[in-house]
Amino acid sequence: MEDEGFVKINLKDDFRKIIIAESVQFVANSLVRILKEEGYFVFQSPTGKSVKFLTDNYKPDVIVISERLPDMRGINLIREIRENNKGVKIILISADESFEAKQNALLAGSDYYLVKPFERDFLVSIIADLLSGKVNLQ
Amino acid sequence: MEDLYLYVIERYKKNLSPLTFDEKVPGFFNYYFRQAALMRRYNEKYGFLKIPYFSRSIELKSSFHAALRNFFSDYILPVRKYLDEIINKGWRLSSLSVRSYNLVVFFADLCKMFETVISERALNHKSFLKFEDLFLKFSKTEDNIVSVAEALVIYLKSNNKFNDDVMIDIEKLKPLFSGSMIFPSMFDLFLSYNIFYYKKHFLYSDLYSMDYSDIVSSDFYNCPKEVFDEIVYKIESLLKEIKRLEKVRENLQWLKDLTAIPPNTLPERIVSFYDSGERSWDLDKNDFFKLFLNIMQGLLERLDALIYKDVALIDSKGGGNNFKLLNNPSFELLYQKIYNDYYQTKARFMSTVTSRVSLDDFIEAENPDSIFNESQISIYEKIKGLLKGISEMSLKINNLIVTDSFIVKNSERNRYMLTSPEEVKGKSPHQAVYYYLELFLQVCGCFKEEGIRKEVLELDRIVSNVNDAKKELSRISDRNNLIEKKLVELGKV
Numbered sequence: 001m002e003d004e005g006f007v008k009i010n011l012k013d014d015f016r017k018i019i020i021a022e023s024v025q026f027v028a029n030s031l032v033r034i035l036k037e038e039g040y041f042v043f044q045s046p047t048g049k050s051v052k053f054l055t056d057n058y059k060p061d062v063i064v065i066s067e068r069l070p071d072m073r074g075i076n077l078i079r080e081i082r083e084n085n086k087g088v089k090i091i092l093i094s095a096d097e098s099f100e101a102k103q104n105a106l107l108a109g110s111d112y113y114l115v116k117p118f119e120r121d122f123l124v125s126i127i128a129d130l131l132s133g134k135v136n137l138q
Numbered sequence: 139m140e141d142l143y144l145y146v147i148e149r150y151k152k153n154l155s156p157l158t159f160d161e162k163v164p165g166f167f168n169y170y171f172r173q174a175a176l177m178r179r180y181n182e183k184y185g186f187l188k189i190p191y192f193s194r195s196i197e198l199k200s201s202f203h204a205a206l207r208n209f210f211s212d213y214i215l216p217v218r219k220y221l222d223e224i225i226n227k228g229w230r231l232s233s234l235s236v237r238s239y240n241l242v243v244f245f246a247d248l249c250k251m252f253e254t255v256i257s258e259r260a261l262n263h264k265s266f267l268k269f270e271d272l273f274l275k276f277s278k279t280e281d282n283i284v285s286v287a288e289a290l291v292i293y294l295k296s297n298n299k300f301n302d303d304v305m306i307d308i309e310k311l312k313p314l315f316s317g318s319m320i321f322p323s324m325f326d327l328f329l330s331y332n333i334f335y336y337k338k339h340f341l342y343s344d345l346y347s348m349d350y351s352d353i354v355s356s357d358f359y360n361c362p363k364e365v366f367d368e369i370v371y372k373i374e375s376l377l378k379e380i381k382r383l384e385k386v387r388e389n390l391q392w393l394k395d396l397t398a399i400p401p402n403t404l405p406e407r408i409v410s411f412y413d414s415g416e417r418s419w420d421l422d423k424n425d426f427f428k429l430f431l432n433i434m435q436g437l438l439e440r441l442d443a444l445i446y447k448d449v450a451l452i453d454s455k456g457g458g459n460n461f462k463l464l465n466n467p468s469f470e471l472l473y474q475k476i477y478n479d480y481y482q483t484k485a486r487f488m489s490t491v492t493s494r495v496s497l498d499d500f501i502e503a504e505n506p507d508s509i510f511n512e513s514q515i516s517i518y519e520k521i522k523g524l525l526k527g528i529s530e531m532s533l534k535i536n537n538l539i540v541t542d543s544f545i546v547k548n549s550e551r552n553r554y555m556l557t558s559p560e561e562v563k564g565k566s567p568h569q570a571v572y573y574y575l576e577l578f579l580q581v582c583g584c585f586k587e588e589g590i591r592k593e594v595l596e597l598d599r600i601v602s603n604v605n606d607a608k609k610e611l612s613r614i615s616d617r618n619n620l621i622e623k624k625l626v627e628l629g630k631v
Contacts, residue, residue, distance in 0.1 A: 005593065006533060007540045008392035009575075015552050015566040041454050041552055041566070058555065058564035 016131060017060040019043045021051045021077070022093070023070050031064060034120050035127070048072040048080075055081055060088055062127055065110075067094035075108045082109035089130040093118075142624050143366045146616055150357040157271050157345075164338045169194055176339035184322045186330040196334050198261065205327060207256050213314045214249050216307035217290060221246040224293045229359050229369060231296055232613060238289040240354035243361070245286045248272040263335065270328050274345055275353050277315040277324075282353065287311055317342070358616035369614055373621050376611040377631040383604045390597040396576050397583030397590060400501045405580040407573075411436060414561055423497040427487050427517060430585060434480050434524060437581065440574065441476070441531070443559065445469050451554040451567070459554060463567060465545055469534060476527040483520040490517065497584075506586060525587035532578040535571055544571065 018040045022028035028044050035042045043060070045051045048069045054060065063081065067074040074092050081090065092110040094101060102113045112126055164173050174189065177196075181187045186202040224242050228234050251269040258265060276282050287308045294300040313319035325342060332340045354360065359369065398405045412419045412429075415436060422429045441464075443449065448460035490513045503509045510518055538544045546554060546567040556562050562570035582590045615622060625631050 006389055006393045006536050008389045009536065009539050009572065011539075011568060011572050012551070015555075015569055017555065017564070036454060039552055041555055058557075 014039065015041065016062070017041045017043065017058060018062045018064065018127070019045050019051055019054050019060045020064050021045050021048065021069060021074070022064070022066040023047070023068065024066070027066075031123070034123065038124055038127075040127075046070065048074075048077040051077060052080060055085060055088065059085075061131060062089045062091065064091045064093060064123075064127075067092060067096070075105055075110075078105070078108045078110050089127075091126065091130070139367060139370060140363070142370070142621070143363050146358060146620055147360065147366070149618075149620065150355045150616060151360060152353060152355050154275060154353060156267075157274055159332065159336070159340075159344060161336060163336055169337060173338045177333050180329070180333065180339060184326055184330065186322075186327070187334055194337055196337055198331070198334050202327065202330060203256075203261070205322065209314070209324060209327075210252055210256050213310055214252055216304075217311065218249050218253075220290055220294065220299075221249065223297075224289060225361065226365055228289065228293055229361065229365065229614060231292060232610070233292050233296070234289055235356070236359055237352075237354060237356040238285045238292075240356070240360045241282055241285045242289050243359075244272070244276060244282075244354055248276055266331060270331070273315075273324065274328070277317070278353070280312070280316060283312050283315040357618075359614075370621055370625070373611065373615060374625055374630055376607050376614075377622065377625065380604060380607045380611065381631065383600055383607065387597065387600045387604055390593060390600060393579070393590070394594045394597055397579045397594060399583040399591070399594065405584045407577045407580045408433060408584060411561060411577055424494060426495045426497050426500050427514070427521075429497055430521060431480075431484055431487060433581060434483075437528065437578070438473075438477060438480060440559070441469075441473050444574070445473050449567075450557045452557060454553045454555075461545060463545060463571060464535070464538075466534075466538070466543075469531070472527060472531055472534065476524060476531070479520060479524050479527060483517060483524060486517050486520060490514075500586075501584075521585065522588070525582055525585055526589065528578050529582050529587045529589050532575055532582065535575045535578070539568065539571065539575075544568070 016039075018035055020028055020031045020035070020042060022031060022044075023046050025046075028046070032042045032044050040062075043054050043058070045054055046069075048071045051063065051065070055063065065074040065077055069077065074094070078090055078092065081088065089111045090109060091112045091114055092105045093114045093116060094105070095116045097115050105113045111130055114123065114126065174191075177187070178189055181189060184201075186199055186205070188197040188199055190196075221242060224234075224239070225246060228239050228242065248269070251265065251272055255262070255265050255269045290308050291300065291305070294304055314324060317323050317325045325345060328345055329340050329342065332344075359365065361369070398407070409419045412422075412433060415432075417432060419429075422432060444464045445462065447462065449463050451459045451461070453459045493511070495509055495514065499509055500506055506518065507515055542548045544567070548568075551566055551568045554567050556565055556567065556570050562573050565573065579590065581587075583594075611622075622631075
């Protein structure tokens with residue numbers, strides 16, 4: 001062992017999976033590109049149904065959900081995901097700046113409510129903070 | 139290193155100011171009407187001085203020089219020969235403290251000065267004063283000579299040079315510095331000399347006009363340059379050894395944690411792997427052989443998939459991708475051996491009617507062989523071979539990751555995600571391979587693979603060695619670790 005044998009593997013725990021649930025293609029593409037550049041493993045999912053499939057099968061770390069999806073509202077999707085997934089971090093993206101909208105999202109189980117439009121770096125820092133447990137409910 | 143030597147020695151050396159006396163020579167009336175009578179009265183006792191009545195030219199008699207030489211030859215000379223040995227080698231002894239070593243150095247300086255004084259043709263005031271200064275500082279507390287005597291005993295005993303004669307010589311030193319038991323004493327010589335030199339009467343108490351808490355430092359060895367170089371070399375070696383042992387300890391601790399050896403730890407990885415099939419760990423653990431063969435079957439299925447079949451992955455760029463995770467030919471050879479051994483073991487198990495032995499009994503047994511009957515032992519011998527194969531497979535996987543020779547390079551570790559099999563679904567290839575490594579190691583730990591168990595058992599010895607090396611380093615290092623810091627700065631450790 002002293003000269004050869006098992007050597008400690010310092011496996012970097014940085015494999016993080018993110019689902020982007022956005023039906024507008026160019027917005028989705030942009031988000032995927034940004035997050036891939038940051039080293040995340042990113043799934044693109046245009047519908048609520050496919051988000052649920054990916055979540056159940058691959059246990060993502062973060063889900064970024066647009067309020068408007070073709071098959072369901074983002075807030076309803078969050079409620080369904082939360083039934084079986086307490087640990088995953090969820091960000092709801094919406095253009096609605098009202099207090100009620102934010103409150104509803106947080107009550108549904110969202111970890112962060114992000115108002116469109118937003119800066120690239122802001123999204124990146126929010127995700128990093130959520131993964132490291134630095135962000136409180138907003 | 140010369141600079142470092144001077145810096146360290148100066149930093150820790152005690153700077154003691156020289157002893158001072160009332161050095162005023164008395165005037166005419168004081169001398170003739172007071173000092174002369176006192177001096178003559180004192181001199182009646184030992185007669186080292188010649189004090190004329192009509193002149194102030196006091197002289198030292200030859201008996202003074204003779205007494206001085208006798209003290210040296212009777213008390214100092216017998217032990218003098220050991221002092222240099224202690225100075226050169228004493229620092230290696232853990233039983234000899236830094237303070238004791240430095241007292242020996244101080245005592246050796248005193249002895250050298252004594253020798254200088256008696257070897258000079260005529261008594262030299264400067265030399266005598268230096269000698270007197272050292273002697274009086276050293277004799278300020280009895281503890282100093284006691285410590286030197288103890289250091290001599292420790293050193294001589296550790297070098298098999300100790301005997302009754304040496305003990306007598308060492309014991310003789312103590313009264314020399316106490317001023318009692320010997321008449322006249324060294325202190326009487328000093329008094330006589332000072333009376334001779336300053337032409338006035340002194341008392342014993344005049345010789346102790348100093349206030350030092352300690353005459354030597356306990357912070358580092360006040361050693362010669364050659365010894366200092368040896369200490370630096372030893373510190374360098376210890377630092378390298380500690381670094382090496384820490385690495386070994388880290389690896390062994392990691393291995394121990396990963397193997398999760400029962401009964402202290404539950405091998406959760408195996409349990410969940412086992413239960414993920416259509417089997418129950420809790421039910422099957424009552425039959426050791428059946429449980430083991432079922433686990434091996436599951437492991438072989440996974441190895442077959444990892445070595446021979448393409449694993450389905452999703453690429454982070456969106457596309458699917460397939461490749462063999464363990465695509466090295468050496469895995470195939472080892473797999474074939476394990477595969478053959480497994481079927482031979484299973485065949486032997488199937489053809490033998492055996493009573494059941496539970497996994498708990500196996501784990502509790504100090505010697506596994508003791509709980510099996512003859513036919514079970516023959517199966518268990520085959521199991522040992524299988525476990526060795528699993529251990530070798532684990533080592534190969536370990537090397538694959540450590541040397542970054544895995545099919546997915548470390549820099550691309552987050553590019554892919556596995557979509558099957560179930561237990562690693564959603565993991566990166568690195569995470570998946572690590573999962574199997576942990577599973578294999580837990581099998582080795584749970585079923586007592588000899589090689590891995592031996593390695594894990596080494597941990598206690600390594601931890602003890604690390605602690606010993608740290609203790610030794612702390613013992614010989616200077617108080618502020620100046621030497622260590624310099625070695626690090628020079629990139630030597």
